[in-house]
Amino acid sequence: MLENTIAEIGPLDESAMTAARQLQERLTKPAGSLGALEDLSVRLAGLAGMCPPPLPTPAAVAIFAGDHGVHAQRVTPWPQEVTAQMVGNFLAGGAVVNAFARQAGASVAVVDVGVANPLPGLDSDDEGGDGTPRLVSAAVRRGTRDMTVTAALTRDEARAAVEVGIRIAGDLIDAGAGILLTGDMGIANTTPAAALIAAFTGVDAAEATGRGTGVDDPTYQHKIEVVRSALRRHTPDPADPLGVLATVGGLEHAALTGLVLGAAARRVPVLLDGVIAVSAALAAAAFAPDAVGAMVAGHRSAEPGATIALRRLGLDPLIDLGLRLGEGTGALLALPVVTGAVRVLHEVATFDSAGVAEK
Amino acid sequence: MLENTIAEIGPLDESAMTAARQLQERLTKPAGSLGALEDLSVRLAGLAGMCPPPLPTPAAVAIFAGDHGVHAQRVTPWPQEVTAQMVGNFLAGGAVVNAFARQAGASVAVVDVGVANPLPGLDSDDEGGDGTPRLVSAAVRRGTRDMTVTAALTRDEARAAVEVGIRIAGDLIDAGAGILLTGDMGIANTTPAAALIAAFTGVDAAEATGRGTGVDDPTYQHKIEVVRSALRRHTPDPADPLGVLATVGGLEHAALTGLVLGAAARRVPVLLDGVIAVSAALAAAAFAPDAVGAMVAGHRSAEPGATIALRRLGLDPLIDLGLRLGEGTGALLALPVVTGAVRVLHEVATFDSAGVAEK
Numbered sequence: 001m002l003e004n005t006i007a008e009i010g011p012l013d014e015s016a017m018t019a020a021r022q023l024q025e026r027l028t029k030p031a032g033s034l035g036a037l038e039d040l041s042v043r044l045a046g047l048a049g050m051c052p053p054p055l056p057t058p059a060a061v062a063i064f065a066g067d068h069g070v071h072a073q074r075v076t077p078w079p080q081e082v083t084a085q086m087v088g089n090f091l092a093g094g095a096v097v098n099a100f101a102r103q104a105g106a107s108v109a110v111v112d113v114g115v116a117n118p119l120p121g122l123d124s125d126d127e128g129g130d131g132t133p134r135l136v137s138a139a140v141r142r143g144t145r146d147m148t149v150t151a152a153l154t155r156d157e158a159r160a161a162v163e164v165g166i167r168i169a170g171d172l173i174d175a176g177a178g179i180l181l182t183g184d185m186g187i188a189n190t191t192p193a194a195a196l197i198a199a200f201t202g203v204d205a206a207e208a209t210g211r212g213t214g215v216d217d218p219t220y221q222h223k224i225e226v227v228r229s230a231l232r233r234h235t236p237d238p239a240d241p242l243g244v245l246a247t248v249g250g251l252e253h254a255a256l257t258g259l260v261l262g263a264a265a266r267r268v269p270v271l272l273d274g275v276i277a278v279s280a281a282l283a284a285a286a287f288a289p290d291a292v293g294a295m296v297a298g299h300r301s302a303e304p305g306a307t308i309a310l311r312r313l314g315l316d317p318l319i320d321l322g323l324r325l326g327e328g329t330g331a332l333l334a335l336p337v338v339t340g341a342v343r344v345l346h347e348v349a350t351f352d353s354a355g356v357a358e359k
Numbered sequence: 360m361l362e363n364t365i366a367e368i369g370p371l372d373e374s375a376m377t378a379a380r381q382l383q384e385r386l387t388k389p390a391g392s393l394g395a396l397e398d399l400s401v402r403l404a405g406l407a408g409m410c411p412p413p414l415p416t417p418a419a420v421a422i423f424a425g426d427h428g429v430h431a432q433r434v435t436p437w438p439q440e441v442t443a444q445m446v447g448n449f450l451a452g453g454a455v456v457n458a459f460a461r462q463a464g465a466s467v468a469v470v471d472v473g474v475a476n477p478l479p480g481l482d483s484d485d486e487g488g489d490g491t492p493r494l495v496s497a498a499v500r501r502g503t504r505d506m507t508v509t510a511a512l513t514r515d516e517a518r519a520a521v522e523v524g525i526r527i528a529g530d531l532i533d534a535g536a537g538i539l540l541t542g543d544m545g546i547a548n549t550t551p552a553a554a555l556i557a558a559f560t561g562v563d564a565a566e567a568t569g570r571g572t573g574v575d576d577p578t579y580q581h582k583i584e585v586v587r588s589a590l591r592r593h594t595p596d597p598a599d600p601l602g603v604l605a606t607v608g609g610l611e612h613a614a615l616t617g618l619v620l621g622a623a624a625r626r627v628p629v630l631l632d633g634v635i636a637v638s639a640a641l642a643a644a645a646f647a648p649d650a651v652g653a654m655v656a657g658h659r660s661a662e663p664g665a666t667i668a669l670r671r672l673g674l675d676p677l678i679d680l681g682l683r684l685g686e687g688t689g690a691l692l693a694l695p696v697v698t699g700a701v702r703v704l705h706e707v708a709t710f711d712s713a714g715v716a717e718k
Contacts, residue, residue: 027455028445028448028453028454028455029454029455029684030572030573030683030684031573032573032683033572033573033682033683033684034455034682034684034688035661035680035681035682035683036680036681037680037682076718077718078716078717078718079716079718081716082715082716085713085714085715085716086387086715088713088714088715089387089708089713089715092708092713094387094706094707094708094712094713095387095388095707095708095713096386096387096388096393096703096707098706098707099699099702099703099705099706099707100699100702102702102706103695103698103699103702104695120714213389213392213718214389214390214391214392302394318678318680319677319678319696320679321394321395321396321677321696322394322395323392323393323394323396324389324391324392324394325388325389325392325393329393332699333695333696333699335695336462336463336692336694336695337678337680337692339462340458340459340462340691340692343458343459343461343462344455344458346458347453347457347458347461348453348454348455348457348458349448349451349453349454353453354444354447354448354451354453354454355444355447355479356441356444356445356447356448357437357438357440357441357444358437359435359436359437359438359572
């Protein structure tokens with residue numbers, strides 16, 4: 001499934017992009033006055049292969065939840081059971097991602113790709129209905145291994161997690177989604193994200209590692225050493241993204257890689273959330289460079305590694321407000337900007353049609 | 360009316376802000392992880408005097424349209440009749456502001472505070488209905504005078520325009536608006552905006568002046584000289600905001616000043632659009648420094664003067680995407696961020712209520 005998905009990913013359609021650029025020039029506004037929204041609308045036309053591209057609606061958030069063996073290295077003060085508890089909070093509609101999804105009219109699917117602790121009293125594959133989030137049980141294993149001791153995942157496990165993401169992308173798009181939003185939950189998951197970013201970009205562990213939920217100075221220094229130690233142990237090869245995901249990644253990171261690849265293969269835009277998402281996006285770009293064409297950077301996480309990854313991907317984020325929550329919250333805040341950028345091509349009058357003089 | 364409005368503007372409520380800070384700490388997310396949204400939610404609690412503050416909905420955009428005598432100095436290649444034509448476009452629903460307002464569920468009122476040319480075949484004070492924009496006829500005069508030759512407005516005219524804005528704010532809030540968004544239309548209006556910003560902040564005309572709709576180098580240099588010449592002629596006193604608005608301002612700038620003051624007096628947030636809005640916000644802050652508490656900076660306009668004004672006001676913009684269209688478009692893009700910031704305080708579970716462990 002992974003190889004077939006990669007094979008389906010192609011470049012943006014130049015003629016649709018040219019048509020979008022020409023349409024932008026005829027709309028009743030000074031040329032270029034919508035700034036980054038104009039460029040975004042052109043790229044989404046290229047992705048869809050038509051001008052205007054379809055409005056990116058309905059929107060579907062996929063939150064991949066997983067746990068991390070490296071949690072044993074005390075890289076965070078939060079107990080591991082919070083991952084399962086927050087899955088419960090998502091399914092009860094009580095988290096920030098739920099509030100933002102209700103506001104944006106987006107659906108939420110929570111995908112257990114490897115939570116270590118039992119989920120509290122939940123029916124798996126609950127259909128949800130009435131706007132409540134849906135749980136998809138797709139655990140590859142109950143948390144990764146400690147990457148400072150051994151590979152976090154086998155190659156087969158990493159592949160299985162990527163294919164969970166590909167399958168979820170396909171299911172959401174088959175159900176009508178016009179845009180996918182990345183979400184994540186996993187106590188300690190900024191540690192493998194930092195390792196992935198260092199592995200794919202070549203920056204030092206100290207540059208790629210941030211404070212996650214806000215750890216204190218000693219924990220932060222220790223976290224950098226943990227990332228450095230894992231990289232030294234495995235020396236992951238950035239040309240082998242499956243190997244990188246297996247040795248220093250996480251189950252939700254691998255699944256998000258698959259979600260991005262699956263969206264790109266179907267030529268549906270995928271709106272990236274924070275540092276977990278962009279670390280997975282680096283893996284997706286390593287599998288298929290053209291996948292970047294389907295990516296929209298929702299926001300700039302406060303995590304320093306996010307900025308490094310975005311620069312490598314060549315993506316400018318739409319929102320930059322110091323968020324570092326994850327869950328898909330930053331992507332949801334950016335969603336109206338993406339929709340607005342496309343809506344302009346659908347709804348705004350031209351100088352001719354509106355009888356407005358040009359300069 | 361102006362003096363009474365100023366007298367009603369007071370400081371933020373410290374106890375509501377403390378309550379909002381304490382609530383943010385108990386919600387199921389790492390402390391501080393919503394970045395600027397947390398600070399915004401605290402400030403809006405202080406403005407409303409309650410925690411949580413009301414959701415800022417419904418939203419109402421007020422687009423003030425006016426013309427400018429300084430247009431005769433060839434500061435822009437666009438003909439003056441475009442102001443009236445774009446008012447027609449707004450009322451027909453064909454402009455970018457209309458597309459964004461439909462998406463955000465915001466109402467649009469277009470206020471003719473001084474358009475020079477006849478509006479094309481429109482009934483004044485049309486009620487609109489069914490979501491189409493409403494026209495309010497409130498012209499103080501049919502465009503300002505050329506500020507390089509004489510004062511743009513008399514003090515009485517400037518006051519009348521400010522009071523149009525105050526009245527509109529009151530009308531929209533009486534009709535139920537939970538947040539006001541600033542909009543503007545007026546060919547050449549970045550020229551008086553630059554003069555206002557230079558007058559209120561003391562920066563040089565060259566720093567405050569931008570390319571507006573995107574003028575070429577010779578026009579840009581000439582525009583700077585026009586701003587400089589107007590400032591030299593009138594030497595406006597920043598401690599006399601009515602005098603500044605009269606000598607180097609515009610009718611829509613003055614009306615926006617009134618809209619901001621009117622919102623602040625009613626303790627309703629006002630979401631600022633671009634450079635025209637922030638130049639008016641400087642005037643509002645000069646009338647009543649506490650009015651800044653009601654202001655939310657929607658976005659950072661590409662106009663350099665906007666950044667100077669925002670810095671002076673101490674406001675960080677929510678969106679920074681190189682927009683320079685005006686109309687209220689940047690404010691509308693930021694509206695979901697503001698609503699989301701408040702929604703968190705209403706809807707997100709606490710650690711206790713959700714049974715989530717803390718670190």
